Amino acid sequence: MKITSTFTPLNGGTAEVLKRIDTGARWGLEAQGRVVWRAWKRELQLRKGGFKTGAFATGVAQNKITLGPVQTLGRIGDYSVQVGTSVLYHLFWELGHMNLFTGKYERVETLRPALEDTRDEQRAAFVRQFRRAVGA
């Protein structure tokens, strides 16, 4: 009986394997971040009329959502990607605040649903890019 293996050693050996894993982690994270970035914009688009007060129209807010580059953290192999906003009022709407115009406590969450509702999509995007990088 002949037993075969589908494993093909990479020319660069261990160093090449580690390099591909590293690339996969970075590509995966970027893809994961892009899913959140897109979902957050979508959440804001659903609220076309603004959060609650006209001065804070979400069409403008939508264009302020940012996706940063993948960055190295302290340890080798640890990376992060940041999905954020360039306007502070996003933070206040997301976490709740006493509103100057309505005189009430106001809160409209858009980031949290974007994060939580796309868990599976984020995971799938990461895995897809990781596999592409390692050649699996």
Added chain:
Amino acid sequence: MAGETLTTQAVQDWLLTRLLTFPAPGGTSKAGDFLSTRVYWDRPPADAVYPFGVVRLIGMRNTGAYNRERQQGALELTLIVRPADADKVSDLNTAADLAQGAMMFARSGDSAPTTGGLIFVGEGTRDPLPAPQEPVDEQTYTIRIVWVVTIWPRYLSRYAHP
């Protein structure tokens, strides 16, 4: 005692009572001294008197582990005072200190999770919100504390362990 996890309302009552009435060691100070009972679930009433708090259980979910009985999510406390003068901000920070202390080792009873239900509070983060700007009332000062909270609610475990 399983009573504190028989319903979501009971879980909320247990958490809020702990938050407001647990005394600091060596004295009788507690968060309720500063907030009275003005900590509201989800949103405050329109006529809420300052300082007050808003508390929420966020993203409670099970991961499939522990027979899907264990729920984990966040307990979020937002404390707001107005006007934000030095004394009032200092008092709000003290209320936040006491709230943090109250939840530090918070755990409901010693009941076995599979039979009695269980609540415990884990690590947390505390941040003041940045200086207000539109649309926030600039006279307000806000502190936000978020803890990881784990619950084996009896309202679920009773299906597996009647």
